Amino acid sequence: MEIDDKQNIQNIYNFKNIKKNSLFVCIWILPKTFIFNKLSKIKNMKYFKTLLLVKSRKYKPDTLVLKLHGHYKCVTSLDFSSCGNYIATGSGDNLAIIYCINLYDIRFKKKILTFKDATNWIYSLCFSHDDKYFATGSIDKISRIYEIDLVEGKQIIKFSFADHLKNISTVKFNSNMNFFASGSHDNSVYLYNFKIEEKLLTSNMPVKSNIFTGDKVNCIEFIQYKNYSDVIAIVNNTTFKMYRISIKNNEIESKGISFIFSENDPIYSISFYPLYSYCVLGIQNRIYIYSLNAMKKIGEIDVEHKNRICSLNFSPDGTSLLSGSWDQQLCIYDTKVIDSQTITIELVKSLKPHKDSIWCVRYNSFGNSFATASLDKTVNIYI
Secondary structure, eight states: OOOOHHHHHHHHHHOTTSOTTOHHHHHHTSOHHHHHHHHTTOSOHHHHHHHHHTOOTTOOOOOEEEEEOOOSSOEEEEEEOTTSSEEEEEETTSOEEEEEEOTTOTTOEEEEEEEOOOSSOEEEEEEOTTSSEEEEEETTSOEEEEEEETTTTEEEEEEEEOOOSSOEEEEEEOTTSSEEEEEETTSOEEEEETTTTEEEEOTTSGGGSTTSTTOOEEEEEEEEETTEEEEEEEEESSEEEEEEEEEETTEEEEEEEEEEEEOSSOEEEEEEOTTSSEEEEEETTEEEEEETTTTEEEEEEOOOOOSOEEEEEEOTTSSEEEEEETTSOEEEEEEEEEETTEEEEEEEEEEOOSSSOEEEEEEOTTSSOEEEEETTSOEEEEO
8 A cells, every 4th residue: 555645644544444533543554664664755744743643542632733813702612523624613703613624734724614694602513413514502592503515615504593582502413413402591492303304392391490490501412311312411500400302293302300410509511421421510610520320429520720610521432521711721630430430530731721711622523632712712722
């Protein structure tokens, strides 16, 4: 097999039969003599060192390699595409931007799509799991779903939902692509049956019950819990509860799962361990660990944050956790599951990479890179 430096190594990585988390395979399947012979032919040694830096699945990213300056106001949200080659950012300048990036060439970044339909801040955005759709939620009270072609750089607005009475704080697709959800500061969550293109559940959803009266919705996540394939987790100011959702007779049914986590202080962020046995909640400047099997709080993480924790995110393999805060600090933790009732999460590094508060942190689907979004108008990408 003849391989010509950057492009063909990238092609090997893109080969569908190579496992997602195994960038190491992309190089190590080649003979060692080939690797060292190619060293002399690659003029940009900084590029090749970057390639080696991300090669191993055991390596945990913590090195800043790229900074994006596409917005002229604070960056409030970000998300990676499932393929890992694209990153989306949303901002107070009312824009969402999708960039094409290449972890193997840290100089490369290309703005391929800009979304200009929002008339106010974009608070939340996300890719669908097949990367064919892209959604935004804005202070203008509208959630928008676009059909996108990332290769051709094309976008078509597919749906525009204006059901909320206040700004939209969070939007999500579920992994099966049959539900889309938006949460708002009007104390409600709207669920949409995405496949039949019709809104089926409105203000009658249990989130509008007296459990959530007077509290805005801060986070929503679709998860798998026990034997339930579709569960939505909803976090408002002081409460975390999960609902089992299903479709019957073209109507969405939701049923509260019988436990609630309550705290006296506002909950601003949540992340679920990949196997969904545990979750962590960011409450003011503290991080609490909850067991979903035992249905109780089991611990607290020692953190260095001095202000509100705005975002939490586990790596896809569950070995790391990120936290970003208004105190400008980015913290990286090692995580290890001991047994079904015990998980350890220890701080290993604290960085201050931005000049203003960190609003969002996110791993890519491979776990070999993550990004941070800040009020300083920039996005940092790490490997």
